[in-house]
Amino acid sequence: MSEQDAILAALAPVADGIAATLGSFCEVVVHDFRQPDASVVAIAGSVTERTVGGSMSEIGMGLLARGDAAEDQLNYVTRTASGKLVKSSTMLVRDSGGSVFGALCVNLDVTALGQLRTLVGELADVGTTTETPTTTFGDDVEAVIDAIVDEHQLRLNKPWTALSRDERLDLFRSLQDRGVFAVRRAVPQVAARIGISRASAYNYLSDIRAQGAP
CATH class of the missing domain: 3.30.450.20 (PAS domain)
Known part of the structure; x- marks a missing residue:
């Protein structure tokens, strides 16, 4: 042990x-x-x-x-x-x-x-x-991730389809800072939640990680 x-x-x-x-x-x-x-x-x-x-x-x-x-x-x-x-x-x-x-x-x-x-x-x-x-407490980590993503949308007060590229980068930066992407399968789940392709989600994540901490 x-x-x-x-x-x-x-x-x-x-x-x-x-x-x-x-x-x-x-x-x-x-x-x-x-x-x-x-x-x-x-x-x-x-x-x-x-x-x-x-x-x-x-x-x-x-x-x-x-x-x-x-x-x-x-x-x-x-x-x-x-x-x-x-x-x-x-x-x-x-x-x-x-x-x-x-x-x-x-x-x-x-x-x-x-x-x-x-x-x-x-x-x-x-x-x-x-x-x-x-705060979302539960046995299902997917519910916790959905709650974090939805909280961001409530602050923006606009549908995901209306987000600019900078706003989507800000979303991914916020999720990164809050530890979401340490969870397995989090990227595909976020992509599905906001209605973008997995490829786009991985590109956003790659971009914000390349930029480093704000």
Whole structure:
């Protein structure tokens, strides 16, 4: 067993212990970044309803894209597609050489607390409601990729067929920065989602990689 495999195996009982301590509103996930399309190697709890073999979320893909320069993401709040308000912390897992290869994620379902805060704010006539970004959690990495691509379209507010070449390059650059193309079969999926040929998609990807980081 490699050092990285041993570390991930050791984290599985840690996940069980944290989830048992914090209760039914807690989920703890161990991710293996070496297999982003099936990164969940251990999970305790069911806040996001994923199982072993499930994929990472948009946040995990972003950390994957930053590689060894990535930093822990602590106490951030997102909303699942089903409406749950989730408070999370993602702690990166590194080997003895300092290379990032996984993460330990703690997710707390704080939906009831969020509703209570909103109610108290309304009663006190203060603005406590803020827009919380929606995050796709699931066992299917294709759903996560589709959500990232669709989010870009919502920002542009125009159909894919109306995009200029520069706008398409910007899309591919954004997807690259968010770690999408680290997933196997991501390029054909993106091509199908925006209605271009696979050849065109690979050309866009080649162009933005040749340009390097902005």
